Amino acid sequence: MGGLMVGGDAAAVEVRDVVVRYGDTTAVGGVSLRLPRGRVLALLGHNGAGKTSLLQVCEGFRRPDGGQARVLGLDPVGDHDALMPRLGIMLQSGGVYPWATAGEILRLFASFAANPLDTDMLLDRLGLRKFERTRFRRLSGGEQQRLSLAVALVGRPELVFLDEPTAGMDTEARHTTWQLIEELRADGVSVLLTTHLLDEAERLADDVVIMRAGLVAATGTPAELTSAAGIDVLEVRADPGLDLTGLRAGRTVTETSAGEYAITGSLDTAGLAEVLAWFARVGADVTAVNTRRRTLEDVYLSLTTQTPVGAAQ
Numbered sequence: 146m147g148g149l150m151v152g153g154d155a156a157a158v159e160v161r162d163v164v165v166r167y168g169d170t171t172a173v174g175g176v177s178l179r180l181p182r183g184r185v186l187a188l189l190g191h192n193g194a195g196k197t198s199l200l201q202v203c204e205g206f207r208r209p210d211g212g213q214a215r216v217l218g219l220d221p222v223g224d225h226d227a228l229m230p231r232l233g234i235m236l237q238s239g240g241v242y243p244w245a246t247a248g249e250i251l252r253l254f255a256s257f258a259a260n261p262l263d264t265d266m267l268l269d270r271l272g273l274r275k276f277e278r279t280r281f282r283r284l285s286g287g288e289q290q291r292l293s294l295a296v297a298l299v300g301r302p303e304l305v306f307l308d309e310p311t312a313g314m315d316t317e318a319r320h321t322t323w324q325l326i327e328e329l330r331a332d333g334v335s336v337l338l339t340t341h342l343l344d345e346a347e348r349l350a351d352d353v354v355i356m357r358a359g360l361v362a363a364t365g366t367p368a369e370l371t372s373a374a375g376i377d378v379l380e381v382r383a384d385p386g387l388d389l390t391g392l393r394a395g396r397t398v399t400e401t402s403a404g405e406y407a408i409t410g411s412l413d414t415a416g417l418a419e420v421l422a423w424f425a426r427v428g429a430d431v432t433a434v435n436t437r438r439r440t441l442e443d444v445y446l447s448l449t450t451q452t453p454v455g456a457a458q
């Protein structure tokens with residue numbers, strides 16, 4: 146495994162040039178990423194970007210068609226048996242034993258662990274106590290998600306894989322889940338999660354990897370991604386349908402809805418003055434001006450809505 150570290154100093158996850166193919170479809174077209182111990186990494190990307198496929202490689206459920214993955218210094222497929230007790234895995238579909246009750250499922254998984262967490266505490270924390278005797282298939286989607294999270298955590302894992310952990314959860318359950326993930330991190334647990342929620346990534350992740358069409362489109366801390374090039378957003382309300390050609394030099398300008406313009410680019414005081422001068426020059430009637438910091442959502446949208454990169458096919 147040339148170059149990838151092994152043993153106790155190894156990263157929680159290290160992925161190099163991983164490729165996943167399904168027949169003619171390249172789901173992951175050569176992705177590298179590193180999750181150091183005790184940190185949280187969020188994988189972002191549209192449906193079909195390849196997040197779950199990459200996660201399955203790290204979980205040892207799928208052998209990559211190219212490249213290599215090391216998890217806690219081990220081979221996720223070859224060392225599967227040694228790794229499983231050290232990992233917590235929350236699957237997107239949750240599917241465990243549909244006929245068993247929530248309490249039975251959690252206690253079953255606790256029984257596999259050498260030093261499990263207290264199952265009553267987990268049921269309480271995740272608001273599942275009243276469903277302890279409810280069969281899995283009778284739980285709502287959000288309740289099944291919460292149980293799947295409890296199952297992933299009950300064995301005190303060193304590394305947790307969470308595929309869209311809060312999908313289908315109500316606001317309260319989502320906040321509880323965020324708190325739990327923050328507590329895991331404080332305890333030195335490493336977390337690799339996928340999400341479609343930009344606020345979730347911004348709140349939880351030390352590092353973000355934005356995937357697009359099976360490739361890495363951008364990577365960095367949320368702060369790095371949002372402050373790249375010192376960009377803020379200037380929002381201007383003016384007449385709809387203006388010809389923006391003259392405004393576009395060195396700036397990204399979009400009419401986000403009729404008469405609402407968002408401008409990103411070199412927006413120091415001089416830049417701001419230039420933009421407003423342009424609106425005056427074309428005789429536009431400006432009725433509102435607002436500046437704000439770029440959010441992860443702005444970065445995400447600008448990276449994932451461009452023309453396809455085309456490397457994965």
Ligand SMILES: Nc1ncnc2c1ncn2[C@@H]1O[C@H](COP(=O)(O)OP(=O)(O)OP(=O)(O)O)[C@@H](O)[C@H]1O
Nearest residue numbers: 167170171172190191192193194195196197198199
């Ligand atoms: N078992 C499979 N057989 C064939 N194609 C598959 C299979 N699993 C995934 N794919 C395809 O591979 C691509 C990547 O899918 P993947 O599930 O990894 O994406 P994702 O980023 O996790 O998407 P989502 O956000 O919808 O969960 C998609 O085009 C998908 O249709």
